[in-house]
Amino acid sequence: KAGVTQTPRYLIKTRGQQVTLSCSPISGHRSVSWYQQTPGQGLQFLFEYFSETQRNKGNFPGRFSGRQFSNSRSEMNVSTLELGDSALYLCASSPRDGTDTQYFGPGTRLTVL
Amino acid sequence: QKEVEQDPGPLSVPEGAIVSLNCTYSNSAFQYFMWYRQYSRKGPELLMYTYSSGNKEDGRFTAQVDKSSKYISLFIRDSQPSDSATYLCAMRGGSNYQLIWGAGTKLIIKP
Numbered sequence: 012k013a014g015v016t017q018t019p020r021y022l023i024k025t026r027g028q029q030v031t032l033s034c035s036p037i038s039g040h041r042s043v044s045w046y047q048q049t050p051g052q053g054l055q056f057l058f059e060y061f062s063e064t065q066r067n068k069g070n071f072p073g074r075f076s077g078r079q080f081s082n083s084r085s086e087m088n089v090s091t092l093e094l095g096d097s098a099l100y101l102c103a104s105s106p107r108d109g110t111d112t113q114y115f116g117p118g119t120r121l122t123v124l
Numbered sequence: 125q126k127e128v129e130q131d132p133g134p135l136s137v138p139e140g141a142i143v144s145l146n147c148t149y150s151n152s153a154f155q156y157f158m159w160y161r162q163y164s165r166k167g168p169e170l171l172m173y174t175y176s177s178g179n180k181e182d183g184r185f186t187a188q189v190d191k192s193s194k195y196i197s198l199f200i201r202d203s204q205p206s207d208s209a210t211y212l213c214a215m216r217g218g219s220n221y222q223l224i225w226g227a228g229t230k231l232i233i234k235p
Contacts, residue, residue, distance in 0.1 A: 115167025
């Protein structure tokens with residue numbers, strides 16, 4: 012089975028712009044979670060989607076949003092980018108919600124200038 | 125104070141040594157404990173999964189949970205240079221599915 016794929020792998024944006032990141036989960040997986048990873052804060056949970064519904068949301072401002080499509084693919088959007096949004100954004104898929112066996116993609120490295 | 129504390133390291137040890145990685149936590153409701161390994165430029169991958177207290181062994185890896193002390197450990201025996209990576213602990217409690225993560229410890233195994 013192919014693993015979790017994320018596109019793009021690298022992205023450079025400037026402050027004030029918006030960005031959309033994409034995640035394709037493992038075939039058959041219905042749950043997709045998004046995380047922000049920075050050296051100082053570690054992995055911070057953004058949100059989780061299951062069957063196109065947001066099931067859980069972390070403590071991030073409304074500039075961070077996401078959605079899941081009927082084929083389980085997911086996108087996350089960050090509007091009005093700030094310098095502090097520079098991070099590795101990781102997507103993880105699970106066969107069902109609530110499972111702890113999360114399979115991570117390689118991440119999208121976002122740099123905000 | 126963070127719910128899960130983990131020393132970011134780096135921790136550098138010679139090849140063949142026994143490695144001990146640790147996390148402490150404050151939420152007594154945590155029942156499910158995991159260790160993930162993350163190589164550079166890759167996403168984390170699940171190494172060990174433990175429920176409640178006790179030990180779990182898988183090859184050279186042993187996960188240990190002490191709920192009374194709110195302390196979990198990952199031991200690596202006969203460490204290899206290929207074990208060099210960042211090790212993250214993660215945990216959750218009861219019906220809350222959201223995982224709480226440690227900051228990760230960078231481990232370097234010197235040949």
